[in-house]
Every structure is written in structure tokens, then in C-alpha cells.
Amino acid sequence: MRQWNTRKALREERIAAGGVFANAKAIDPKHLVDFLEAVLRPGDRVCIEGDNQKQADVLARGLADMDPARIHDLHMVQSGVVLPEHLDIFDSGIAKRLDFSYSGPQSARIARMLFGGKIELGAIHTYLELFARYFVDLTPQVALIAAVSADRHGNLYTGPNTEDTPTVVEATSFGSGLVIAQVGEIVDTLPRVDIPGDQVHFVLDAGRPFYVEPLFTRDPAAMTETQILTAMMAIKGLYEPYGVRRLNHGIGFNTAAIELLLPTYGEKLGLKGKICTHWALNPHPTLIPAIEAGWVEQVHCFGSEVGMEDYLAARPDIFFTGPDGSLRSNRAFSQTAGLYACDMFIGSTLQIDLSGHSSTITANRIAGFGGAPNMGSDARGRRHPSAPWLQAGAEADPDTPAPLRRGRKLVVQIGETFGEGNAPLFVEKLSALELAEKLDLDLAPVMVYADDTTHIVTEEGIANLLLCRNADEREQAIRGVAGFTEIGRGRDKTMLERLRARKIIQRPEDLGIDPLDANRNMLAARSIKDLMLASGGLYRPPSRFRNW
Amino acid sequence: MSNTRQSWYEAGARERIAALVDPASFAEFIGPERREISPHLSIFDLPTQFDDGIVVGCGAIGGTPVFVAAQEGRFMGGAVGEVHGAKLTGLLRAAKAVARDVVIAFDTGGVRLQEANAGEIAIAEIMRGVVEARMAGVRVVGLIGGRAGCYGGGGLIAGCCSTLIVSEQGRISVTGPEVIETNKGVEEFDSRDRSFVWRTMGGKHRTLIGGADVFVEDDTMAFRDATRAALARAPKLDGNTLAAEQARLERRITRFGEASDATDIWQLLGIDDPWAIPDMPATGFATLADTYRERADDAR
Structure with a gap:
């Protein structure tokens, strides 16, 4: 007779073994490493919580301190490879196989370790893909998660930075795995229950809050006039004609400039209420002036942002908040929202090739994907219409009868023709391809595929790829906004004039924009302090962003 | 909005000079068309600038003729090299010779490392120039509120001025945050803790301890108005001034020597909620500072 409850039985064994180093659910902090060695088995599939923002940092330290003779060959399934400990465990042999999504700060080291064979790579995913696999073929046997606080029963308060926690716990706990949480403190009564205690098996009082990176703070003081120009072009050349109300913005300065131009330039164009009303977006401090000026109706967040907590709690009409008043973020739901319920994604990138593939990979660095490919892709499963989606679909495919024609999500890449360190934005061959060859990967790590990209905005103009009818037109449209890069200088001038007549390429003057008008006085806030003042003092910028 | x-x-x-002086009143000395570039930078394969990162000339503020100098913080952090220094030295000597007040818009990290000896000598010459001009009755007004702050030799020159006008963004010090951290360790000075850096070297703190005299909003018109007022003050520099200032600095060490953070000093000055100072808007702060601050004796 087959046993049908081996997974649950194994979990009971782990709970019993771990109980030796715990008082009921409370792990003895002095014996964290002993505890982890007791509950883990060699070869376990383990999720350590951490993404581009929050980190279960104390548990990560504990994992790294284990004895590799006892616990080894773990298969790590995790959103972010961000802390040094995340890779230390591969160096020491505690872990062997890796499936992940994002590796920003560790991008150089992870590339070296992959190349050196220290890591057996499963795949690099988007957040949403990895979450999906937690429920299909990568269900964690043990999850190490992070919360703000717990009560005696193991109920968790994850606070504004809830992010991945509900998804990880759902897959692990209901998949008969073990859930271990690090918390900043144990309290009698939680502000709200984000994770019910019966899904949590052990709790570690770390004695301090988990680490959070302020990743989405862009200092307006660092915004250039070129970025302001590209932002003006995006508003006038894309947001206005398509009437984009539901959208996601990337993390860069170009899109932050758009946020700061809404209450000034956008107001002047009479666009309030007509664009940018509903967002799937982290709480960008640069959105504060637009929110305060009444532009924004609703924002759902993947995570929170350091210093924004009080502001978010004071604007519950705009943000999703709990009974305690503070923000509730949820990465899985917000990614789904970005994929299915937004009509536009616009973001910066590091390289664009001649077909329109783009990538943030540079030589010898693997930064992973995070969420951008989900935001920056056309959802083939989408069925509900909206004006921008239908208009983009009609531009791409004018011949199919409207009722059978798919709409298109607007997927916009925005940037300056020469980026940081004067590196050209446009390249003959993506560094991602070289990396794939070097590491013998099946797929080059492309952030946004050419067939998803609908527009490219640079200071030289907007290329509308939806209107291109063949590969030649597409290539010339890209060359036509590539400025003085090698790619840009390889343009066919007569063809470009034809493309311009068909509005496949639009120059600033075609949009009625004088580049000399693009100056910093147009920004609704010109410094972090301006943002703080715009929030009525509710936004508390982290020390590293203050110059006062 | x-x-x-x-x-x-x-x-x-x-842009700063244009905002300071009366319209069409400015005439530049040794302008970029003369191409007096640094003789040293090309050896290091570094870019040069036709004005060597400083603009000097004469103009009028509210009808009163003045000499004006402005450092360009965006060229090598406003650092002082041989030509840069010589232009300022010359301006100060001319000021003494024709008895005309000088306005200096500082924006500098100090001496240019690539021409260190020439730069250090220039700093000494400029300091002498300031003091000699002041002894002859000329006012030398310093304005500080640029990105590079006023560091190194710039901080020393600023200390010699008749009046220092500063905004919140302006930082004044000799040794910069990164250098202190490198030499003394991050426990002593965390240069990446920006609010700590500004608390220790920024315009508000310098105003409160008498390291700067006038606090203004980050606004070119506010700098202009404060400059006009400073040019109307009686020029004063003699042995009594220096003796009074020396006595004040000694008192300052006794009073604040044990304080480990600027907020401790602000508390000792009698400010109830020192942690509220950094977030205060300029006007509110200026009023509060007027009540509690230490005052320099036309020297610092």
C-alpha cells in the first residue's frame, strides 16, 4: 500500500527535530545554526526570501554558517540573489543548484561563479514565472521568510513590505513544506495579520528589522535636461495620443522625470484625468507631486519604499492599506496586474539591438530579470479591451477585421542615445548574446523581446515600431532615433524621410516640442527635499538621500 | 504648480554671476576667448577648460561697482589650479589697488591634485590677497551654496572673508567627508550618511556656530539680496577683531568640545528640538538661528 502522506510525515520529523532548539514555535536565537542543521536535509529544495527590496538577512546568515559536512547540495529557489551569503553557500558547498529571478548587486560574482561551475543553474526567471513554478515543479520543502513582527501563535505582520511572503508561504505551507520566519520582534497583539500562524512553523526573534533596500528612490537633483526632453516627448508623443491611463513605470531617471512632469508639463497640456490615473507601481517618491496635485486615482504596489510608509498610510484612497492603516504590497498580484491590467510599460534599458531586442546585461554581469519582462510584454491571454490597447493593435495590424484583432500593450523603451560612461544605447550585438555563448545558455537573457517592443524614445525622436511593415523599416526606424551612435550613423536618410512622413519616426519638432524648453525648472520637484515638502513632511527620505 | x-x-x-549683478553690467577679465588653460592637465590626459573653471570680472550690484569671481563646480569639482588661482589672486590685488569690494561665489573641493604645488601656493596667495584687501578697507563677501561645497583651501579662503552667505545646501569645511573617513575610519565619520555630513558641515550648522554669517534660501535672488546687504556693512578688520574672534573660538571649544554630534551643540545653544532643525524651511530656520546662534566677529 502506498503511503499518501510522506511529505507531511517528513514535515513532522523536521518540526520535531527543530523543536529541540525552540520553545514551542520560538527558535532559540543562540542556536539558530543548530536549529537549521536539524530541520534541513541534504539536497532539500529551499526558498530564502529576498527580492530587490526586502531580505531575510538573519536567516541567510544562519544558512551560511551551517556545516557543509552536514547540510549540502541544497537546491535554492529564490527571487533574489542579493546578499553575499546567498552566494557564500554555493562557495562552501551547502548549496548546489539555483533557480532565481534577480541578482542586481551580486551580478558580477554570480556570473563568475556560474562560469567557474560553482553553481548548477536551473534557470533565470521573471518573478511571476518563478512564483508559478513554486506551485508546479519547484515547490520549496523549506522556506525562510521575513516579517516585521509575530505573536505567540506565529501569526505574522509583514507590514508595508509584504512583497513575496504570501506567495512563498502559500506554496510551501500548503505543499507540506516547513515555514520559518525571522521577525523584528515578538508582540502580544499584531497591527494586522498578514500570514496566519497555522501556516508558520517556527519564528526567530532577530531583534532587529529585516533589511530593506531603497531601490526606487530617484533623486530629482540628478535629472538631466536630456532626460527631461525624453520625458516631454513620451508624454506628448505617447501618453497623450494613446490616452494611457493604466500603466507601469520602470525604475530609471527617464520615467521618474515623466512622473515629475505630470503636474507641470502634463497640466499645461490639459492631460489631468486623461492619463496616468491607475498604476501598478512601487511607491516612487517622485510620484508624490502628481498624487498631491490630484493626478493619481489608484496605485497597487509590488513592495514598499523606505521612507514612504507614513505618506502611504496617510493616502489610503490611493494605496492599498490594511486595517492597521499601513500599506499592503504583494509582488505576485502586482506583477499580474502589470501583465494583464496595464496598457503601457515604459522603462529604461542599457542596450537595444537593430531588431529591437533590449537587455540590461553588460559583459560579465548577470543581473537577472526581476519583473520587467512581465511588465514589458504583451499578454497573449488578455481579452478585455481598452482604447490604448485597441489603438496599438490597429496600428500593428490594420488589415484584420477589428473583432478578431488582438490589441497590443504599449511596451516602450526610453533612454539617451549615449548612457552612463558614454556607452551607446544602440548596439549591433547584445552583450547578452555573448554571455549566453560564454555560459552555454539555451536562451540569451533578453529583458524585452523585439516583438513585444512597440516604441523607442530617445532625445532624437520616437520610433513607432507598430507601424513598421517589414524588418528593413524596423531597422531604419531604430537607426533613426539612435543619434550619433555607430548604429545611428548607419542610417538611410531617404528612407528615414519616408518613415518620418508616415510618423514612424517623430522628431521633437514634429511633436511641437522645442528641446530648449526642456529645463529643470519644469520638474515639479528638483530635490529630495522638495519631495519631502510636497508630501507635507510625511515622506521621510533615508539618510543617504538627504543633503540637509 | x-x-x-x-x-x-x-x-x-x-548663471550665478548673471543673477548677482545688474543686467548688462558684467565685463569678464581673461575670458574664455583668451584660452588661458591649465598648463598641467594635458600631461595627465585630462580635459581643460578655456576659463580654467573660474569666471572673474567687474560688474555692479544695485548700481555699486564690484569685482566678482565665481568658481565652476562642474569642472573638476571647482578645484583650484595655477591659472584658476592666479585669476582670483589678481582680482583681489586689483580690488585693493582700486578700493573696490569683491564678491566670491565659492564652489570648490579645494586644490587640484594634478597641480598640487601650484594650487597650494595659489591658496596662500589668495588668502593673503583677501586679508590685504580687507586691511585696506575692501569688503570680501563669500557666497556658498554650490554642489561642490567649499572645501580644502576654499574653506580656508572663506574663513578670511568679511561676510559669508550660505544656503542649506552649502557645505564649508577644510577636510572633506571621504578624506576623514579614509583616514579615521567609518566609525569616526560615515561619509555616505549624507544627513550626518550636512549636519556637520552644512549651511545650517555653520550658521548656528558662527562659521557663516547670513543664511538664505537656495535661490539666486536671495543670494543677490543678501550680497547687497553685506556690501552695505561697515568693513572692519584690525587687531581687535582678530583678538575678539580668537577669544570666541576658545570659548567655543570649552562650550562644545565634548559634543559628539552637531545636534548636541544645537541643544547646548538652547534649541529645544535640535532634531527638527534639518527639516526646517529656510525662513523659519533663519528666525530661529537669529535667536540662538553664535556670532563671528567679522572673522572666523
């Missing part, structure tokens, strides 16, 4: 105030912090050297 409009945002039309011109930020001093964001402005370049020429």
Missing part, C-alpha cells in the same frame, strides 16, 4: 525660482545650487558659475 510652478517652479520658477532659480536654484543657486543648480546654477553654473556664469
Whole structure:
């Protein structure tokens, strides 16, 4: 007779073994490493919580301190490879196989370790893909998660930075795995229950809050006039004609400039209420002036942002908040929202090739994907219409009868023709391809595929790829906004004039924009302090962003 | 929502001069068309600038003729090299010779490392120039509120001025945050803790301890108005001034020597909630500072 409850039985064994180093659910902090060695088995599939923002940092330290003779060959399934400990465990042999999504700060080291064979790579995913696999073929046997606080029963308060926690716990706990949480403190009564205690098996009082990176703070003081120009072009050349109300913005300065131009330039164009009303977006401090000026109706967040907590709690009409008043973020739901319920994604990138593939990979660095490919892709499963989606679909495919024609999500890449360190934005061959060859990967790590990209905005103009009818037109449209890069200088001038007549390429003057008008006085806030003042003092910028 | 105030912090050297002086009154000395570039930078394969990062000339403020100098913080952090220094030295000597007041818009990290000896000598010459001009009855007004702050030799020159006008963004010190951290360790000085850096070297703190005299909003017009007022003050520098200032600095060490953070000093000055100081708007702060601050004796 087959046993049908081996997974649950194994979990009971782990709970019993771990109980030796715990008082009921409370792990003895002095014996964290002993505890982890007791509950883990060699070869376990383990999720350590951490993404581009929050980190279960104390548990990560504990994992790294284990004895590799006892616990080894773990298969790590995790959103972010961000802390040094995340890779230390591969160096020491505690872990062997890796499936992940994002590796920003560790991008150089992870590339070296992959190349050196220290890591057996499963795949690099988007957040949403990895979450999906937690429920299909990568269900964690043990999850190490992070919360703000717990009560005696193991109920968790994850606070504004809830992010991945509900998804990880759902897959692990209901998949008969073990859930271990690090918390900043144990309290009698939680502000709200984000994770019910019966899904949590052990709790570690770390004695301090988990680490959070302020990743989405862009200092307006660092915004250039070129970025302001590209932002003006995006508003006038894309947001206005398509009437984009539901959208996601990337993390860069170009899109932050758009946020700061809404209450000034956008107001002047009479666009309030007509664009940018509903967002799937982290709480960008640069959105504060637009929110305060009444532009924004609703924002759902993947995570929170350091210093924004009080502001978010004071604007519950705009943000999703709990009974305690503070923000509730949820990465899985917000990614789904970005994929299915937004009509536009616009973001910066590091390289664009001649077909329109783009990538943030540079030589010898693997930064992973995070969420951008989900935001920056056309959802083939989408069925509900909206004006921008239908208009983009009609531009791409004018011949199919409207009722059978798919709409298109607007997927916009925005940037300056020469980026940081004067590196050209446009390249003959993506560094991602070289990396794939070097590491013998099946797929080059492309952030946004050419067939998803609908527009490219640079200071030289907007290329509308939806209107291109063949590969030649597409290539010339890209060359036509590539400025003085090698790619840009390889343009066919007569063809470009034809493309311009068909509005496949639009120059600033075609949009009625004088580049000399693009100056910093147009920004609704010109410094972090301006943002703080715009929030009525509710936004508390982290020390590293203050110059006062 | 409009945002039309011109930020001093964001402005370049020429924009600052244009905002300071009466329209069409400025005439530049040794302008970029003369191409007096640094003789040293090309050895290091570094870019040069035709004005070597400083604009000097004469103009009028409210009808009163003045000499004006403005450092360009965006060229090598406003650092002082041989030509840069010589232009300022010359201006100060001319000021003494023709008895005309000088306005210096500082924006500098100190001496240019690539021409260190020439730069150090220039700093000494400029300091002498300031003091000799002041002894002859000339006012030398320093304005500090640029991106590079006023560091190294710039901080020493600023200390010699008749009046220092500073905004919140302006930082004044000799040794910069990164250098202190490198030499003394991050426990002593965390240069990446920006609010700590500003608390220790920024315009508000310098105003409160008498390291600067006038606190203004980050606005070119506010700098201009404060400059006009400073040019109307009686010029004064003699042995009594220096003796009084020396006595004040000794008192300052006794009073604040044990304080480990600027907020401790602000508390000792009698400010109830020192942690509220950094977030205070300029006008509110200026009023509060007037009540509690230490005052320099035309020297610092």
C-alpha cells in the first residue's frame, strides 16, 4: 500500500527535530545554526526570501554558517540573489543548484561563479514565472521568510513590505513544506495579520528589522535636461495620443522625470484625468507631486519604499492599506496586474539591438530579470479591451477585421542615445548574446523581446515600431532615433524621410516640442527635499538621500 | 504648480554671476576667448577648460561697482589650479589697488591634485590677497551654496572673508567627508550618511556656530539680496577683531568640545528640538538661528 502522506510525515520529523532548539514555535536565537542543521536535509529544495527590496538577512546568515559536512547540495529557489551569503553557500558547498529571478548587486560574482561551475543553474526567471513554478515543479520543502513582527501563535505582520511572503508561504505551507520566519520582534497583539500562524512553523526573534533596500528612490537633483526632453516627448508623443491611463513605470531617471512632469508639463497640456490615473507601481517618491496635485486615482504596489510608509498610510484612497492603516504590497498580484491590467510599460534599458531586442546585461554581469519582462510584454491571454490597447493593435495590424484583432500593450523603451560612461544605447550585438555563448545558455537573457517592443524614445525622436511593415523599416526606424551612435550613423536618410512622413519616426519638432524648453525648472520637484515638502513632511527620505 | 525660482545650487558659475549683478553690467577679465588653460592637465590626459573653471570680472550690484569671481563646480569639482588661482589672486590685488569690494561665489573641493604645488601656493596667495584687501578697507563677501561645497583651501579662503552667505545646501569645511573617513575610519565619520555630513558641515550648522554669517534660501535672488546687504556693512578688520574672534573660538571649544554630534551643540545653544532643525524651511530656520546662534566677529 502506498503511503499518501510522506511529505507531511517528513514535515513532522523536521518540526520535531527543530523543536529541540525552540520553545514551542520560538527558535532559540543562540542556536539558530543548530536549529537549521536539524530541520534541513541534504539536497532539500529551499526558498530564502529576498527580492530587490526586502531580505531575510538573519536567516541567510544562519544558512551560511551551517556545516557543509552536514547540510549540502541544497537546491535554492529564490527571487533574489542579493546578499553575499546567498552566494557564500554555493562557495562552501551547502548549496548546489539555483533557480532565481534577480541578482542586481551580486551580478558580477554570480556570473563568475556560474562560469567557474560553482553553481548548477536551473534557470533565470521573471518573478511571476518563478512564483508559478513554486506551485508546479519547484515547490520549496523549506522556506525562510521575513516579517516585521509575530505573536505567540506565529501569526505574522509583514507590514508595508509584504512583497513575496504570501506567495512563498502559500506554496510551501500548503505543499507540506516547513515555514520559518525571522521577525523584528515578538508582540502580544499584531497591527494586522498578514500570514496566519497555522501556516508558520517556527519564528526567530532577530531583534532587529529585516533589511530593506531603497531601490526606487530617484533623486530629482540628478535629472538631466536630456532626460527631461525624453520625458516631454513620451508624454506628448505617447501618453497623450494613446490616452494611457493604466500603466507601469520602470525604475530609471527617464520615467521618474515623466512622473515629475505630470503636474507641470502634463497640466499645461490639459492631460489631468486623461492619463496616468491607475498604476501598478512601487511607491516612487517622485510620484508624490502628481498624487498631491490630484493626478493619481489608484496605485497597487509590488513592495514598499523606505521612507514612504507614513505618506502611504496617510493616502489610503490611493494605496492599498490594511486595517492597521499601513500599506499592503504583494509582488505576485502586482506583477499580474502589470501583465494583464496595464496598457503601457515604459522603462529604461542599457542596450537595444537593430531588431529591437533590449537587455540590461553588460559583459560579465548577470543581473537577472526581476519583473520587467512581465511588465514589458504583451499578454497573449488578455481579452478585455481598452482604447490604448485597441489603438496599438490597429496600428500593428490594420488589415484584420477589428473583432478578431488582438490589441497590443504599449511596451516602450526610453533612454539617451549615449548612457552612463558614454556607452551607446544602440548596439549591433547584445552583450547578452555573448554571455549566453560564454555560459552555454539555451536562451540569451533578453529583458524585452523585439516583438513585444512597440516604441523607442530617445532625445532624437520616437520610433513607432507598430507601424513598421517589414524588418528593413524596423531597422531604419531604430537607426533613426539612435543619434550619433555607430548604429545611428548607419542610417538611410531617404528612407528615414519616408518613415518620418508616415510618423514612424517623430522628431521633437514634429511633436511641437522645442528641446530648449526642456529645463529643470519644469520638474515639479528638483530635490529630495522638495519631495519631502510636497508630501507635507510625511515622506521621510533615508539618510543617504538627504543633503540637509 | 510652478517652479520658477532659480536654484543657486543648480546654477553654473556664469548663471550665478548673471543673477548677482545688474543686467548688462558684467565685463569678464581673461575670458574664455583668451584660452588661458591649465598648463598641467594635458600631461595627465585630462580635459581643460578655456576659463580654467573660474569666471572673474567687474560688474555692479544695485548700481555699486564690484569685482566678482565665481568658481565652476562642474569642472573638476571647482578645484583650484595655477591659472584658476592666479585669476582670483589678481582680482583681489586689483580690488585693493582700486578700493573696490569683491564678491566670491565659492564652489570648490579645494586644490587640484594634478597641480598640487601650484594650487597650494595659489591658496596662500589668495588668502593673503583677501586679508590685504580687507586691511585696506575692501569688503570680501563669500557666497556658498554650490554642489561642490567649499572645501580644502576654499574653506580656508572663506574663513578670511568679511561676510559669508550660505544656503542649506552649502557645505564649508577644510577636510572633506571621504578624506576623514579614509583616514579615521567609518566609525569616526560615515561619509555616505549624507544627513550626518550636512549636519556637520552644512549651511545650517555653520550658521548656528558662527562659521557663516547670513543664511538664505537656495535661490539666486536671495543670494543677490543678501550680497547687497553685506556690501552695505561697515568693513572692519584690525587687531581687535582678530583678538575678539580668537577669544570666541576658545570659548567655543570649552562650550562644545565634548559634543559628539552637531545636534548636541544645537541643544547646548538652547534649541529645544535640535532634531527638527534639518527639516526646517529656510525662513523659519533663519528666525530661529537669529535667536540662538553664535556670532563671528567679522572673522572666523
